Each structure stands twice: as C-alpha cells, then as structure tokens.
Amino acid sequence: MDLIDELKTLASKVSKQKDTLQTEEATKNAFVMPFISALGYNVFDPDEVTPELTADIGIKKGEKVDYAILKDGNPIILFECKWCGINLDKQHKSQLYRYFSVTEARFAVLTNGIIYRFYTDIEEPNKMDSKAFMEFNLLNVTEQAVEDLKKFGKSFFNVNDTLTAASELKYTREIKLILAEQLVKPTDEFVKLFASQIYSGKVTQNVREQFSTLVLRAFHQFINEKINERLKYALLTEESHPTTESALLESLQNGTLSPLEEAKTYQVLLDKGNTIEELANKLGLKQAWRITERTNLLNLKPEYQAMIGKDLTNSQASEMARLPK
Numbered sequence: 001m002d003l004i005d006e007l008k009t010l011a012s013k014v015s016k017q018k019d020t021l022q023t024e025e026a027t028k029n030a031f032v033m034p035f036i037s038a039l040g041y042n043v044f045d046p047d048e049v050t051p052e053l054t055a056d057i058g059i060k061k062g063e064k065v066d067y068a069i070l071k072d073g074n075p076i077i078l079f080e081c082k083w084c085g086i087n088l089d090k091q092h093k094s095q096l097y098r099y100f101s102v103t104e105a106r107f108a109v110l111t112n113g114i115i116y117r118f119y120t121d122i123e124e125p126n127k128m129d130s131k132a133f134m135e136f137n138l139l140n141v142t143e144q145a146v147e148d149l150k151k152f153g154k155s156f157f158n159v160n161d162t163l164t165a166a167s168e169l170k171y172t173r174e175i176k177l178i179l180a181e182q183l184v185k186p187t188d189e190f191v192k193l194f195a196s197q198i199y200s201g202k203v204t205q206n207v208r209e210q211f212s213t214l215v216l217r218a219f220h221q222f223i224n225e226k227i228n229e230r231l232k233y234a235l236l237t238e239e240s241h242p243t244t245e246s247a248l249l250e251s252l253q254n255g256t257l258s259p260l261e262e263a264k265t266y267q268v269l270l271d272k273g274n275t276i277e278e279l280a281n282k283l284g285l286k287q288a289w290r291i292t293e294r295t296n297l298l299n300l301k302p303e304y305q306a307m308i309g310k311d312l313t314n315s316q317a318s319e320m321a322r323l324p325k
Contacts (some may be wrong), residue, residue: 003153004146006038011138011256012157014114018084019257021113027084028066033112035138036079040154041069046058050075056192065099075105076159077152093119093128106159107152107166113321114138120166133170140258183219183303191215223302245272259308259317263294270295296321 016030021027033043043049053068053075067079067300080096082088093110096119100108108119108128117132136149148169151162182190188208195211197204248265251257257265269279280288297305300321308317 003038003150003168004141004143007035007138007141007146007149008254010034010038011141014084014138018114021084024081024083024280027058027113028081032067032079032081032111035111035113035116036067036069039149047073053078053103054100063095063098068103068105071157075103076107076157078103078105078108080108080110080294082110082112088112088115089118093130097128101126105164118166120163122167122170128171131170131174133166133173135173150179180303180306183306184221186212186215186219188212201272220301220303228300245269245274246313252283259294260297260305263297266291266295267298293318293321 010031013034017030021030036049037043041049048070049069050070051066051073053065055063055065065078066081068075069077069079078096078099080093080099084122096108096110099105100119100121106120110117110119110132114137116138117135118134118136119128119132121129122128122133123129134148136145148165149158151165191208191212192203194215195207199207199211201207248269252262252265266279270276274282276288276291279291280286285291297308297317300317304317304320
C-alpha cells in the first residue's frame with residue numbers, strides 16, 4: 001500500500017476516534033504508532049523505534065522521549081506526544097527543546113496524533129528552532145504534504161538531503177504565511193513594492209491608501225482567475241475522464257476530506273443533477289442542511305477559505321459564510 005493510502009486509512013480512523021480518546025497513552029497507541037509504522041519503521045523493534053528513550057539533562061535525571069527512531073543505534077528523529085485533544089499552539093515545546101539538545105537527533109516532532117510539527121536546527125546548531133519547518137495534518141492529507149513527508153520514511157531518509165529539504169520547507173512555509181497575511185491586510189511596505197513600480201509620482205500617504213485597495217483587489221482577482229483556470233481544466237478532464245458518482249460519495253463517507261474539499265465534492269454532485277435532499281439520502285444524512293452549510297464555504301473569499309482549519313475554526317467559517325456579501 002502506498003504511503004498516501006496508508007495515511008488516508010489512518011486519517012479515517014482518526015476522524016472517527018479523536019473525540020473518544022481521553023489520554024495521551026491512548027493517543028500514542030491509536031494514532032502515533034500507526035503513523036510511525038506508515039513511514040516504514042517497525043514500531044515493535046526497539047532497535048528501530050525506542051519508546052521512552054532516556055534523555056537526561058545535567059542533574060535532571062529520568063527525562064524520557066516518548067519515541068525515538070534509530071539508525072545504526074543512534075536517534076535520528078524524536079517524537080514528543082500529547083493527547084489528541086491538546087491544542088499544539090498552546091502546548092509548550094520545552095521538553096522537546098531539551099531532548100533535542102542532549103541527543104544526536106537532527107529532527108524532532110511535536111504531535112497530538114493528528115497534527116505533526118517537524119523541527120530541526122537550521123538557525124543554530126544543536127539548538128531546536130522555535131518554529132516548525134513543516135506541519136502535517138492527518139485531517140487534511142494532500143499529495144504535496146505526503147511528498148514532503150516521504151523524506152522521513154525509512155526508505156528515503158538521508159540526514160543531509162532531509163536537512164536541505166527542511167531548510168527549503170521552512171522558508172517556503174513562512175513566505176506562504178506572510179502572503180496569506182498580505183491577502184487580508186497588506187502592509188505599507190508591500191503596497192509600496194507595487195506602487196513604486198507602476199506609479200511615476202511621489203508615493204504619498206494618500207497614494208499608499210489608494211494602492212492598498214488596488215493591490216488587495218488585484219490579488220483577489222488574480223487568485224480567482226487562477227482558480228477558474230484550474231476549474232475549467234478540471235471540468236474538461238471530467239468530461240474526458242468522468243469521476244463516478246459512487247466514487248465521489250465514497251470520498252465523502254470515508255472522512256478524509258477537509259471541509260473545503262467536502263464543499264467542492266458536494267458541489268460537483270449537485271452540478272451532476274442531484275438535489276440536496278437526494279444527496280442527504282444517498283449519504284445517510286439526517287440533517288440535509290449540513291450539505292448547504294458546507295457548500296456555503298465556497299462563497300467565502302479565497303483568503304478566508306485558506307484560513308479554515310488554521311485561524312478559523314470550521315464553525316467560525318460556517319458563520320461567516322452565512323453573512324450577506
């Protein structure tokens with residue numbers, strides 16, 4: 001089974017069980033160990049995956065790393081695990097930070113069994129960076145994310161190659177975050193970057209304010225045009241290689257789609273001639289309005305769609321989608 005298939009199977013399990021697991025130990029057994037196993041490591045071989053690896057720090061004894069992946073007897077990746085109900089944004093990384101500094105591992109992972117944040121020491125040798133260079137979310141499995149994750153698989157792992165990739169991922173991720181912020185509220189410096197290239201006069205405060213609106217509008221139009229181009233291509237592909245309705249219904253039922261992917265899949269099925277009530281019956285949904293709630297997400301601006309699952313919860317996004325345009 002390919003890695004992406006194994007992860008989607010695990011994602012379906014996570015989606016069904018995440019609300020019932022109540023402890024860190026249960027999270028490790030149900031979610032984290034299968035994740036490590038999907039990467040090709042034998043979780044039952046202590047010479048390959050060691051639970052509770054000793055990582056004593058100075059006079060502080062008894063420090064244990066939840067899991068350490070080993071190669072030639074040396075740790076290469078550390079895993080610090082938390083309960084699946086923990087918000088990693090509010091979870092302090094101090095334990096992992098300490099473990100990283102006293103082992104030979106060049107990579108460390110902080111996880112709640114759903115989200116996996118990967119760290120290394122790009123900024124200062126043997127000192128774990130404060131920001132993750134990569135984040136993998138089992139509730140949003142994408143082909144690109146799986147390709148990035150493969151570098152940590154047993155068959156592909158190479159310290160030097162993975163460190164190079166980590167550096168690229170770190171800076172690419174931070175650039176994307178900056179772009180996402182600029183899409184919501186462009187800074188003066190960002191606006192001036194464009195204004196100075198197309199406006200021949202002096203860029204005064206009034207000019208900056210005018211261009212702030214224009215830059216934001218141009219950005220949104222550019223993204224919408226690119227999305228429309230991809231949609232047109234997808235429709236042409238659909239005409240020549242149609243996706244069966246049963247396959248689309250199955251993708252909705254297996255619980256691996258993100259809210260936006262669900263919305264788009266519902267819309268495709270509606271465009272095929274189904275009514276909301278018919279779709280609800282086919283999917284066994286007692287509350288047909290949930291389909292409308294999902295498809296309403298498609299009415300949000302691209303910058304808000306990009307924030308779903310990050311800065312916006314699913315319920316907040318749904319509330320925003322109900323607001324008049």
